[in-house]
Every structure is written in C-alpha cells, then in structure tokens.
Amino acid sequence: AIQLTQSPTSLSASVGARVTITCRASQGITNDLGWYQQKPGKAPKLLIYGASSLQSGVPSRFSGSGSGTDFTLTISNLQPEDFATYYCLQDYNYPRTFGQGTKLEIK
Amino acid sequence: QVQLVESGGGEVQPGRSLRLSCAASGFTFSTYPMHWVRQAPGQGLEWVAVISYDGSKKYYADSMEGRFTISRDNSKNTLYLQMNSLVIEDTAVYYCAREVVYSSAFDPWGQGTLVTVSS
Numbered sequence: 083a084i085q086l087t088q089s090p091t092s093l094s095a096s097v098g099a100r101v102t103i104t105c106r107a108s109q110g111i112t113n114d115l116g117w118y119q120q121k122p123g124k125a126p127k128l129l130i131y132g133a134s135s136l137q138s139g140v141p142s143r144f145s146g147s148g149s150g151t152d153f154t155l156t157i158s159n160l161q162p163e164d165f166a167t168y169y170c171l172q173d174y175n176y177p178r179t180f181g182q183g184t185k186l187e188i189k
Numbered sequence: 190q191v192q193l194v195e196s197g198g199g200e201v202q203p204g205r206s207l208r209l210s211c212a213a214s215g216f217t218f219s220t221y222p223m224h225w226v227r228q229a230p231g232q233g234l235e236w237v238a239v240i241s242y243d244g245s246k247k248y249y250a251d252s253m254e255g256r257f258t259i260s261r262d263n264s265k266n267t268l269y270l271q272m273n274s275l276v277i278e279d280t281a282v283y284y285c286a287r288e289v290v291y292s293s294a295f296d297p298w299g300q301g302t303l304v305t306v307s308s
Contacts, residue, residue: 131294173293178236
C-alpha cells in the first residue's frame with residue numbers, strides 16, 4: 083500500500099498568516115491526491131482534488147501543488163474558520179490511503 | 190441537494206455483526222462509485238472499502254477484507270456495509286462518501302455513524 087506522510091503533524095499559526103502542509107507519497111502517484119479539512123465532530127470536506135484543483139465553493143486562499151511524490155497544501159491569509167485538521171488522500175490506486183493528519187491550531 | 194445519511198451504528202459485543210446503511214439523495218446514485226471510511230476515536234481517517242457504480246467491483250482495506258462486505262441497492266439509493274466478527278479495534282465513526290466523477294476524490298461525505306464494539 084502507498085504510504086502518505088504528512089508534515090508537520092501539528093502547527094500553530096495566527097489569523098492572517100500563511101501556512102504550508104506537506105504530504106509525501108512512498109511512490110509516485112502522478113497528481114492523484116486530494117486534501118480534506120475536518121473540524122471536530124464533523125465529516126471531512128474536500129478542498130483540493132487532482133493535487134491542485136480547487137473544489138467548487140472552497141475559498142481561493144486554499145491552494146494545492148505538486149505531483150509525483152511531493153505535494154503541498156497552502157492556506158493564505160488564515161481565517162478563524164480554517165483552524166481544523168487537514169488530511170491528504172491518494173486516489174491513485176487501491177487501497178486508498180490517508181496521511182496521518184495535520185492539526186492547525188490558533189497561536 | 191446532494192445528501193448522504195448513515196444509519197445502523199450502535200454498541201455491539203465482540204464477535205457479533207452489524208450492518209450499516211447510507212441513504213443517498215439529490216443525485217443519480219446508480220452512476221457513482223461509493224466508499225466507506227472510518228475514524229477511530231481521536232485518530233485519523235482510514236479507508237475501508239469501495240464499490241463500483243453497478244456493484245460489479247469491490248475493493249477492501251487489507252485489515253477488513255473477509256470480515257466486511259460492501260454492497261449497494263441502486264433501486265433504493267442505498268449503500269451498505271456488513272461487518273462481521275467485530276473486534277474492539279473496529280470501534281469508530283463510519284462515513285460513507287461519494288466518489289467525484291471528474292476525479293477520484295470523495296465528495297460529499299455523510300455525517301457518520303458511530304460503531305462501538307465493547308463487551
């Protein structure tokens with residue numbers, strides 16, 4: 083199974099800041115990677131698909147990049163509602179695998 | 190409005206079985222692959238299984254193959270997960286999710302149903 087390693091596992095930042103979360107795959111997955119946001123007690127929400135395409139309705143301060151094995155999620159101008167846990171998910175093959183998550187907290 | 194609503198969770202003893210359901214509405218259910226994903230308390234997300242739009246293809250996470258069975262009834266717009274020989278480690282919130290047509294991402298997700306395996 084493809085392993086996805088996210089870094090950092092936790093992150094503190096201030097409102098208005100810019101943050102970057104990294105997801106590294108154990109083998110090449112072209113651009114078959116998505117990013118999801120999860121708030122406590124809620125279902126995950128799709129933010130980015132195909133490594134860099136913004137899901138409809140998601141604010142443009144979210145962006146994704148990368149291909150092959152290295153991917154990043156960048157959030158610009160952090161808003162209070164962005165403090166959550168973020169996961170990457172590879173949809174290159176089965177079994178699908180998630181990164182372990184990155185918890186973004188308010189500084 | 191696209192919606193997925195899970196049901197069937199609850200508390201069950203180790204070794205017993207449980208069947209989860211996911212009722213879909215607001216889209217043509219029979220044209221989408223569907224997934225189950227779970228999340229143990231305080232832990233990350235774990236993919237469980239997928240079923241093709243017509244039910245002809247199914248894939249499972251290694252740790253669940255042989256114990257869990259995914260199925261669907263397109264006439265009822267409903268996805269199922271039959272879970273047998275449950276163990277304490279199967280305790281989790283179980284989510285169903287639709288696979289997006291234009292990629293293989295998951296959107297939307299249901300609200301989840303909690304399964305607690307306890308003696």
